[in-house]
Structures are given as C-alpha cells and as structure tokens.
Amino acid sequence: MTGGEKLSTIRSDPVQSPQVYRSLVGALQYAAITRPEISYAVNQPxxxxxxxxxxxxxxxxxxxxxxxxxxxxxxxxxxxxxxxxxxxxxxxxxxxxxxxxxxxxxxxxxxxxxxxxxxxxxxxxxxxxxx
The missing domain is CATH 3.10.20 (Ubiquitin-like (UB roll))
Known part of the structure; x- marks a missing residue:
C-alpha cells in the first residue's frame, strides 16, 4: 500500500483487488508460522x-x-x-x-x-x- 494516502469512506475509490491484499497478508502469516528460524531471530532482542x-x-x-x-x-x-x-x-x-x-x-x-x-x-x- 502506498504510504501517506488519505482514505475517505465517501470520496475514495474502492480497492482494485482485495484478493491481492489478502494473498499478501496470508503469505506473510504463512512465512512467520512455517519458518521457525525467522521467528526465533525476530523474537530474540x-x-x-x-x-x-x-x-x-x-x-x-x-x-x-x-x-x-x-x-x-x-x-x-x-x-x-x-x-x-x-x-x-x-x-x-x-x-x-x-x-x-x-x-x-x-x-x-x-x-x-x-x-x-x-x-x-x-x-x-x-x-x-x-x-
């Protein structure tokens, strides 16, 4: 998503492809769950x-x-x-x-x-x- 966008419930265009957004979020969740070495590295401050x-x-x-x-x-x-x-x-x-x-x-x-x-x-x- 582009940073700095101001969204309005009245004057904003609808999201062009909600499937792409959901797919990206799902891929990030999958990577966090299935790659323990990534989770370990991230969680060791x-x-x-x-x-x-x-x-x-x-x-x-x-x-x-x-x-x-x-x-x-x-x-x-x-x-x-x-x-x-x-x-x-x-x-x-x-x-x-x-x-x-x-x-x-x-x-x-x-x-x-x-x-x-x-x-x-x-x-x-x-x-x-x-x-």
Missing part, C-alpha cells in the same frame, strides 16, 4: 530497552475532521504492540496520544515484571506530534 513512539494527526479524516492516534512499542528491536485509532472527539491536543502510549507502556512493564523479565532502563517515550 539484543537489548530489553522498552521504547514507545506516538503520533497524533490532527483532523486527518476528511469526512469528520477527527484526529487519529498512532502508537507503537518496541522491546529491544522488536515491535511488540501497535495501534492506530480515530479519536472519539475533535481535538488539537497531542495529550491523548501521550496518555495512550503511557498506559500501554505501563501495562507492558507490569506484564514483564509479572513474568520476571528485568528491564535495564526506564522506558523511553517519543512523541512525533505536530500540533
């Missing part, structure tokens, strides 16, 4: 630093002008959580994305503590909001 990134695109939806909050969390070099969600209300504030990533990082820290995984440093939170 060199470090256990917890880093969270968040972003809020102000009024990005052309239909209702609501913002979208995006976030992702890395454990070492591996992506362990990600989310993209339209905000419920119109807002110029980036605080919603920061609150979301803070809650997610806190939950992951709690989970890691419960399974006795030591995090060497405090988590890092980075925000790329342009409000």
């Amino acid at each position: 060199a470090s256990l630093d917890l880093v969270g990134f968040c972003d809020a695109d102000w009024a990005i939806d052309p239909d209702d002008r609501r913002s979208t909050t995006e976030l992702c969390v890395f454990l070492g070099s591996n992506l362990v959580s990600w989310s993209s969600k339209k905000q419920q209300t119109m807002s110029r504030s980036s605080y919603k994305s920061l609150a979301s990533i803070t809650a997610k990082i806190t939950w992951i820290q709690s989970l890691l503590t419960e399974i006795r995984v030591q995090i060497p440093r405090q988590p890092t939170l980075l925000s790329f909001t342009l409000d």
